[in-house]
Amino acid sequence: MxxxxxxxxxxxxxxxxxxxxxxxxTVLGMLIALVVGLFVAVVRRSRIPVLSWLFGFYxxxxxxxxxxxxxxxxxxxxxxxxxxxxxxxxxxxxxxxNYSAYTAEVYRAGVEDVPAGQxxxxxxxxxxxxxxxxxxxxxxxxxxxxxxxxxxxxxxxxDSAVLFAISVYELMGHVEAIGSDTYRYLEPVTIAAVLYLxxxxxxxxxxxxxxxxLALSR
Amino acid sequence: MSQIAQxxxxxxxxxxxxxxxxxxxxxxxxxLRSLDFEIGAGEKVCIIGPSxxxxxxxxxxxxxLESPDEGLVTVAGGTLWDVKAGHKPRETKQxxxxxxxxxxxxQQFNLFPHMTAVxxxxxxxxxxxxxxxxxxxxxxxxxxxMVGLQEHLQHKPAQLSGGQQQRVAIARAMAMxxxxxxxxxxxxxxxxxxxGEVLEVIRELAHSTDMTMLMVTHEMRFAEEISDRVVMFDxxxxxxxxxxxxxxxxxxxxRTRRFLRAVLER
Numbered sequence: 001m002x003x004x005x006x007x008x009x010x011x012x013x014x015x016x017x018x019x020x021x022x023x024x025x026t027v028l029g030m031l032i033a034l035v036v037g038l039f040v041a042v043v044r045r046s047r048i049p050v051l052s053w054l055f056g057f058y059x060x061x062x063x064x065x066x067x068x069x070x071x072x073x074x075x076x077x078x079x080x081x082x083x084x085x086x087x088x089x090x091x092x093x094x095x096x097x098n099y100s101a102y103t104a105e106v107y108r109a110g111v112e113d114v115p116a117g118q119x120x121x122x123x124x125x126x127x128x129x130x131x132x133x134x135x136x137x138x139x140x141x142x143x144x145x146x147x148x149x150x151x152x153x154x155x156x157x158x159d160s161a162v163l164f165a166i167s168v169y170e171l172m173g174h175v176e177a178i179g180s181d182t183y184r185y186l187e188p189v190t191i192a193a194v195l196y197l198x199x200x201x202x203x204x205x206x207x208x209x210x211x212x213x214l215a216l217s218r
Numbered sequence: 219m220s221q222i223a224q225x226x227x228x229x230x231x232x233x234x235x236x237x238x239x240x241x242x243x244x245x246x247x248x249x250l251r252s253l254d255f256e257i258g259a260g261e262k263v264c265i266i267g268p269s270x271x272x273x274x275x276x277x278x279x280x281x282x283l284e285s286p287d288e289g290l291v292t293v294a295g296g297t298l299w300d301v302k303a304g305h306k307p308r309e310t311k312q313x314x315x316x317x318x319x320x321x322x323x324x325q326q327f328n329l330f331p332h333m334t335a336v337x338x339x340x341x342x343x344x345x346x347x348x349x350x351x352x353x354x355x356x357x358x359x360x361x362x363x364m365v366g367l368q369e370h371l372q373h374k375p376a377q378l379s380g381g382q383q384q385r386v387a388i389a390r391a392m393a394m395x396x397x398x399x400x401x402x403x404x405x406x407x408x409x410x411x412x413x414g415e416v417l418e419v420i421r422e423l424a425h426s427t428d429m430t431m432l433m434v435t436h437e438m439r440f441a442e443e444i445s446d447r448v449v450m451f452d453x454x455x456x457x458x459x460x461x462x463x464x465x466x467x468x469x470x471x472x473r474t475r476r477f478l479r480a481v482l483e484r
Contacts, residue, residue, distance in 0.1 A: 115328075126314070
């Protein structure tokens with residue numbers, strides 16, 4: 001099979017549309033992962049009976065099963081129990097939940113990095129626990145967490161390709177559609193790889209810039 | 219004569235801090251053994267003694283950073299801890315209300331590193347005392363001026379020397395207007411040339427306020443100078459207590475003599 005430039009060019013609008021969906025999934029999925037992960041990390045650290053243990057199990061369970069299995073479960077099994085979302089929404093939720101287990105661990109490490117003396121100073125000033133989290137502990141924990149969270153964002157962007165398996169028409173979904181229509185994979189896969197690479201590189205650079213800025217403002 | 223007058227006035231003061239039968243151990247290490255003692259309102263008391271003798275634990279229990287295994291602790295008439303042997307200590311509303319009377323200055327300063335000096339001092343008065351931002355800020359500026367840091371209001375802890383950081387920490391604790399101020403070895407983490415400026419601030423507080431002050435320190439001359447009373451502590455018990463003159467000039471216990479010889483001959 002030889003490279004057909006005319007064919008390749010004709011694919012670009014469709015693949016860019018797919019890339020757009022990929023980016024949307026990543027942005028929405030990361031929002032879920034950031035919020036849910038933070039909630040999980042704070043509850044676990046607060047040692048609330050039962051709930052903290054349950055969230056610990058949640059992290060182990062989600063990290064211990066493959067994203068593709070979770071996606072299949074959500075898309076093919078849950079509808080049997082009356083829970084049905086569009087492929088796009090299912091994909092966003094699945095990848096968000098999946099990554100929340102990882103972000104929860106990132107936050108946890110950041111929180112553990114905050115010295116005990118910070119909690120003690122807050123107690124000595126009678127700051128209520130929620131205020132201590134919001135004003136004292138999290139601002140310091142997030143500083144160490146942001147670079148790692150940034151790397152997870154880039155990783156999620158690439159991992160979202162898996163979601164073509166539950167018929168989400170993101171970038172890889174379009175590659176698969178073109179391939180099965182035309183029996184040509186060389187051009188769509190190559191273009192997709194280049195698009196993934198460009199976005200990943202740009203995003204990684206942005207993460208690094210952010211990292212340097214945080215290091216400077218310390 | 220003046221000493222007698224002083225100790226009489228100390229007795230007639232109302233009690234600010236009281237420990238009754240307070241015990242605390244870590245496994246086999248008994249850091250406090252049925253401790254009983256009282257401190258009157260406005261008294262300046264220094265606790266001296268060898269490292270690991272439980273001195274800091276007394277302060278940490280008063281700040282509710284640690285709980286006793288047993289005993290009753292009250293501050294300003296409110297119950298901070300009331301723990302029966304074998305029962306789990308609990309955080310109560312009463313404890314939280316009582317704790318408001320207590321402030322603490324830490325060995326390691328424990329300033330909030332992401333906030334400027336002013337923000338460090340303003341935070342709790344705004345959130346806890348519900349002062350307006352404007353009023354809290356004015357008071358913070360005043361307090362930071364009092365500890366000689368009017369030039370450093372907008373500096374973050376990392377931009378300040380250890381002595382300056384500790385002075386911010388003192389201003390931060392003062393901003394909550396505590397009746398009792400605890401100092402946990404406030405100069406131990408400082409370079410020698412920075413100790414003086416921090417002691418000067420504490421000395422000024424001791425002379426100019428009616429706050430009750432309880433300090434754990436290794437600065438013997440300072441303890442002698444500012445205290446109304448000195449408590450010698452070792453292995454979880456009070457070895458000896460008295461006026462600075464009694465403890466430093468005429469200690470009655472051999473243990474105290476040995477300790478003072480060791481630290482003063484450094």
